[in-house]
Amino acid sequence: MYRKIKPAQLFDGYQLFEDKVLVLSDTGTVIDIIEAGDAGEEVQVLEGILSPGFINCHCHLELSHMKGIIDEHTGLLKFVNQIVSQRYAQPETIPAAIEKAEAEMVRNGIVAVGDICNTTDTLFQKEKGILYYHNFVEVIGFEPAQAQQHFDTYKTIYNAYCERFPPKQVSLTPHAPYSVATPLWKLLAAFPGNGLLSIHNQETEDETEWFVNGTGGFKALYERLQLKEAPVVPQGRTSIQTYGEYLPQKQQLLFIHNVFTTLEDIRYAQGRFPEASWCLCANANYYITNRLPDIPMLQETGVRLVLGTDSLASNYSLSIWDEILRIQKHYPQIPVEKMLSWATINGAKALQIQNRYGSFEKGKEPGVIQILDHTINRLY
Numbered sequence: 304m305y306r307k308i309k310p311a312q313l314f315d316g317y318q319l320f321e322d323k324v325l326v327l328s329d330t331g332t333v334i335d336i337i338e339a340g341d342a343g344e345e346v347q348v349l350e351g352i353l354s355p356g357f358i359n360c361h362c363h364l365e366l367s368h369m370k371g372i373i374d375e376h377t378g379l380l381k382f383v384n385q386i387v388s389q390r391y392a393q394p395e396t397i398p399a400a401i402e403k404a405e406a407e408m409v410r411n412g413i414v415a416v417g418d419i420c421n422t423t424d425t426l427f428q429k430e431k432g433i434l435y436y437h438n439f440v441e442v443i444g445f446e447p448a449q450a451q452q453h454f455d456t457y458k459t460i461y462n463a464y465c466e467r468f469p470p471k472q473v474s475l476t477p478h479a480p481y482s483v484a485t486p487l488w489k490l491l492a493a494f495p496g497n498g499l500l501s502i503h504n505q506e507t508e509d510e511t512e513w514f515v516n517g518t519g520g521f522k523a524l525y526e527r528l529q530l531k532e533a534p535v536v537p538q539g540r541t542s543i544q545t546y547g548e549y550l551p552q553k554q555q556l557l558f559i560h561n562v563f564t565t566l567e568d569i570r571y572a573q574g575r576f577p578e579a580s581w582c583l584c585a586n587a588n589y590y591i592t593n594r595l596p597d598i599p600m601l602q603e604t605g606v607r608l609v610l611g612t613d614s615l616a617s618n619y620s621l622s623i624w625d626e627i628l629r630i631q632k633h634y635p636q637i638p639v640e641k642m643l644s645w646a647t648i649n650g651a652k653a654l655q656i657q658n659r660y661g662s663f664e665k666g667k668e669p670g671v672i673q674i675l676d677h678t679i680n681r682l683y
């Protein structure tokens with residue numbers, strides 16, 4: 304039994320078409336895309352755009368219980384401070400919030416998630432197999448002398464995920480340039496399980512100030528933490544051009560946020576990491592600092608752009624469509640068709656799951672969603 308659907312517009316992962324019919328198996332496997340004129344009878348006509356399921360390349364599902372707790376527009380340093388001080392305030396609310404947040408992603412047409420984990424809190428939900436997850440077990444460790452200790456702590460969490468997921472769905476990943484000491488970087492770079500990494504990159508101007516000049520908010524933070532040594536010695540170069548040297552050439556990775564990334568930074572990364580993906584989290588940027596990256600500039604360089612929601616601690620919803628609407632508000636010149644490709648095929652390539660997800664191509668089972676003005680309907 305085949306199902307034939309003719310939407311007002313069909314987005315196949317790459318571009319929008321009119322007058323095309325999507326042919327699916329009864330379980331949602333793509334059989335073909337054909338001309339409407341050749342589709343014969345029993346064609347279901349739908350309004351709106353029909354698209355492959357969305358890929359959310361950056362989330363922290365385990366922070367879902369912090370929705371609405373943290374003040375908006377405070378800047379990253381205050382934001383991180385509030386996360387650290389409040390994330391365990393009401394531990395009993397964590398599991399229900401995780402379950403609810405995943406259901407929200409399902410409703411919003413998301414089929415796969417790059418999820419940051421500092422704990423094993425989300426394992427119980429992920430084991431149900433409702434969505435595809437790449438689990439980025441995220442390592443934080445400021446003190447250079449304690450690098451091995453920090454590494455071992457997170458390696459235990461990594462092992463717990465590896466017991467439940469195939470190794471290709473788990474990585475041990477750095478949190479951010481400012482929160483990972485240089486010796487810890489070296490342990491992560493040498494770790495054999497790390498085929499795919501993710502890093503919060505250039506989310507705040509203070510990061511640049513520290514790496515280039517050794518001044519700014521992070522200098523103050525390190526002093527407050529009474530570190531014996533700063534995590535990284537400033538070398539007069541931006542963060543990405545500093546930690547980039549620690550990683551193997553051609554490392555597959557996702558740069559998350561990129562609010563203060565310059566053209567020079569991108570050129571550097573294109574040379575060293577040609578397969579990297581650049582993840583935009585527009586609503587989280589708006590929430591935390593009310594400033595978005597220079598997306599048209601990123602676009603012009605030809606890098607692979609993808610989308611992420613970040614966590615409910617810094618967002619109003621877990622919805623890739625809401626991310627697209629936010630970007631559209633700031634940059635109305637960017638066509639929806641472009642952003643849909645970021646949300647689908649590009650995201651699937653970033654998480655290395657393009658053999659199943661991200662586009663309507665024969666044999667794939669990418670999820671099928673209908674996009675109306677402000678709602679998403681999930682067909683598969």
Ligand SMILES: [Zn+2]
Pocket residue numbers: 361362363419503559613614
């Ligand atoms: Zn994040």
